[in-house]
Amino acid sequence: MIRVVFFGPVADRIGSNQLRADFHAGMTLQQLRDGLAAQHARAFEIVSMMAVNGEHVRDLALPLADNSEVAFMAKFSGG
Amino acid sequence: MKEAVRIQTEDFSQDEEIAALKGRSRRMGGIGTFLGCARDFSEGRDVSEISFDAYGSMALSEMRKLREEAIAQFGLLDARIVHRIGTVQGGDNIVFIATGAEHRVAALEACRWIIDELKQRVPIWKKEVTPQGDAWVVPHP
Numbered sequence: 001m002i003r004v005v006f007f008g009p010v011a012d013r014i015g016s017n018q019l020r021a022d023f024h025a026g027m028t029l030q031q032l033r034d035g036l037a038a039q040h041a042r043a044f045e046i047v048s049m050m051a052v053n054g055e056h057v058r059d060l061a062l063p064l065a066d067n068s069e070v071a072f073m074a075k076f077s078g079g
Numbered sequence: 080m081k082e083a084v085r086i087q088t089e090d091f092s093q094d095e096e097i098a099a100l101k102g103r104s105r106r107m108g109g110i111g112t113f114l115g116c117a118r119d120f121s122e123g124r125d126v127s128e129i130s131f132d133a134y135g136s137m138a139l140s141e142m143r144k145l146r147e148e149a150i151a152q153f154g155l156l157d158a159r160i161v162h163r164i165g166t167v168q169g170g171d172n173i174v175f176i177a178t179g180a181e182h183r184v185a186a187l188e189a190c191r192w193i194i195d196e197l198k199q200r201v202p203i204w205k206k207e208v209t210p211q212g213d214a215w216v217v218p219h220p
Contacts, residue, residue, distance in 0.1 A: 005134070007132045008204030009204060051202070054136055054140055071202070073202055076201060077215070077218045078174070078202075078204065079162075079173070
């Protein structure tokens with residue numbers, strides 16, 4: 001199982017701050033993103049940053065491990 | 080003593096943060112500071128309050144990395160970063176950065192570097208609450 005977390009403007013558009021996605025062997029970040037973006041197109045329009053287990057990730061080919069936490073995030077606006 | 084890097088809902092004291100920084104070394108000859116505040120007017124609208132959302136664990140981890148990188152990159156004697164979350168009003172403090180070095184140039188350059196990097200790397204989002212409705216802030220360059 002993959003725990004997918006959302007914050008701020010993305011969470012508002014999803015209507016939730018977390019979802020669970022089924023894990024399968026060989027699953028990549030790209031596959032997870034594509035599946036979620038198809039269901040939540042409006043939220044994923046503003047996704048420009050990703051993190052896996054709290055670390056910034058830019059490579060969508062990254063293989064995911066079971067029980068990972070993945071964040072799809074809009075551009076930050078802190079400070 | 081309070082942690083050098085913190086995310087908190089309550090306000091902070093600049094004097095306390097600077098005193099904690101100075102207390103780390105008597106070799107400190109220059110301290111750079113940045114204070115970010117909430118504006119009550121933005122994009123042509125009155126802003127009644129600003130609320131923050133954060134990926135708390137990652138934001139704290141990224142802020143700790145920023146401090147360590149700044150200390151190494153600019154040869155700082157120490158640095159402190161405090162960011163508020165929750166809800167703030169116009170004029171309230173949001174973020175404070177203090178950098179201490181032997182000389183002013185390193186302290187000032189490191190302070191500028193930390194706030195610029197924080198805006199790019201730390202997962203915090205602000206929403207402006209206005210009489211016309213709420214709006215998530217689109218980051219300024």
